[in-house]
Amino acid sequence: MSFKKFVKELGNSKVEGDLVKTIFISLLTSFAILAFLYFLRLSDIENFIPKYGFYLFFSILAYALIIPSVKHVRTYREFACMSGMMIGMTIGMIAGFLPGFFIASTNGMFIGSIFGMSTGIFFGAWNGKCCGIMGTMEGMMAGFMGGLMGAMTSVMMFNNNLKAAGVLVFLISGAILLGLNYMIYHETRESEAKNYDDAFFAVFWSILLTSITIFIMVAGPRSILFQ
Amino acid sequence: MKIKKTTFYFALTLMLIAVAGFFLLANQSKNTQDSGAIGNNNGNPQEVVLSMKNYNYYPNTITVKANQPVSISLDESVRGCYRGLVIRDFGISKYLKTPQDTIVFTPTKKGTFRFSCSMGMGTGTLIVK
Numbered sequence: 001m002s003f004k005k006f007v008k009e010l011g012n013s014k015v016e017g018d019l020v021k022t023i024f025i026s027l028l029t030s031f032a033i034l035a036f037l038y039f040l041r042l043s044d045i046e047n048f049i050p051k052y053g054f055y056l057f058f059s060i061l062a063y064a065l066i067i068p069s070v071k072h073v074r075t076y077r078e079f080a081c082m083s084g085m086m087i088g089m090t091i092g093m094i095a096g097f098l099p100g101f102f103i104a105s106t107n108g109m110f111i112g113s114i115f116g117m118s119t120g121i122f123f124g125a126w127n128g129k130c131c132g133i134m135g136t137m138e139g140m141m142a143g144f145m146g147g148l149m150g151a152m153t154s155v156m157m158f159n160n161n162l163k164a165a166g167v168l169v170f171l172i173s174g175a176i177l178l179g180l181n182y183m184i185y186h187e188t189r190e191s192e193a194k195n196y197d198d199a200f201f202a203v204f205w206s207i208l209l210t211s212i213t214i215f216i217m218v219a220g221p222r223s224i225l226f227q
Numbered sequence: 228m229k230i231k232k233t234t235f236y237f238a239l240t241l242m243l244i245a246v247a248g249f250f251l252l253a254n255q256s257k258n259t260q261d262s263g264a265i266g267n268n269n270g271n272p273q274e275v276v277l278s279m280k281n282y283n284y285y286p287n288t289i290t291v292k293a294n295q296p297v298s299i300s301l302d303e304s305v306r307g308c309y310r311g312l313v314i315r316d317f318g319i320s321k322y323l324k325t326p327q328d329t330i331v332f333t334p335t336k337k338g339t340f341r342f343s344c345s346m347g348m349g350t351g352t353l354i355v356k
Contacts, residue, residue, distance in 0.1 A: 010233050020233050024240045031247045053251035156346045
């Protein structure tokens, strides 16, 4: 049950093989909605790409990592308490930290932490419930903490290589989510898949998250530093 | 040669990231703001001493004249990260360890600019007329 075998399964089994496809669908949907909105309205905003392009790009990449992980958990539905708590905690933390970080980079700490906490708590609790109330609570707490921490970190780094920190934070979160997917694969080899979400799942969440992110970055409230 | 489905999606994903990255990461705003003629002391500098009140700089709105040197210092009431003063639009970031340390610069453009502590917690407004 090595990591090598897991990587091989990405090309073979139906569930793990779907991960790369879901990442692709999520990216395609998010970039398509961004391109659509850009040609519809956003191109009228002065300096839209230089101002928001970097943070939107990494927000979309972040969603393309979070959504397949959520889908992977939903495929098996039930986990032991220890695994379920780890799932809730990891998804809650990353789904809170990354959106919080990137929104706070353009709008400040208040709206960054509100959005980060909302996504973190929602995804954390939703995925943590695979093991019952313990995982749900763990997911909520991690989402709460991740949302606040992501926004706070970005505001604190505002005058000190924020973009480089954004890349690093994204890469580390990506590695952690890869570890989570390996853990799910490791824990579920004996189990049967209980639920297959189709491509609509990734399309729906990508459109929703990307649209909200664009809306907040462009029209959301800003702290005094960003006015 | 048959290409595996996952390899195909993986390659498409990388291509998508590369193309989107090219459009979104190009033309990033560069910090090309003139940092002002620091140390240019032709004429008397406009002296500003900031202190701390209600967990923020006081006064937190400073009005100065353009193209004349400005000297900013922080008195002993200013503590912690608030001693690192940042005015992004003029490319200034300096830790003023003692009340005798100063930031001297010449604002070369008119307008309203923000200044803050190094962690963005304390903020204020610099009006250049």
